[in-house]
Amino acid sequence: AQSVTQLGSHVSVSEGALVLLRCNYSSSVPPYLFWYVQYPNQGLQLLLKYTTGATLVKGINGFEAEFKKSETSFHLTKPSAHMSDAAEYFCAVSESGANSKLTFGKGITLSVRP
């Protein structure tokens, strides 16, 4: 079985500050890892994904995440927060590609202060 832990439910940063959203996973097979963003009353938008290869993954909107197998982590970062980054962020894990079910963490709400 797979699981995802996202500690905390809310992160607040100032505009221009570093964003760090933590994600730890558990998987008995090499994982596929994902970060999604959700704006109110909308579906999920893929920010970035790790499948194989390079462990530092760059995504859209300036976000990136690093797969650390030894730490079973896949933390999401952005050097400088923008007001438009305020949203709900979900980390997810699956066993393989697009036809494998996703297991989501409980999500983290990111607030950005002016």
Place this chain on the structure above:
Amino acid sequence: GAVVSQHPSWVICKSGTSVKIECRSLDFQATTMFWYRQFPKQSLMLMATSNEGSKATYEQGVEKDKFLINHASLTLSTLTVTSAHPEDSSFYICSAGGTSGRGRETQYFGPGTRLLVL
């Protein structure tokens, strides 16, 4: 990017009625579609996985007779909430994955359907 649509985006119905939600993959062949349910301020919970032409696989605790899923083509899956009750009120989201093209490596999510049962 790939587009998955859902219809309707909002639905309000009376208790006891049935509601059908459509999920369409617009630009790739979706061999697998997933249906999720999301309560306010909570994460997405997988309800079922459907493969084109096959019966859906339901997650533990999800009533298959209440949540009917049909995946009759590579571009369309439907979720029917039968005899809906207020506790079925939720945000339902579908996602689609394929075996070729852009749908091969990741699922693409629909915009969701908000169901309110009075």
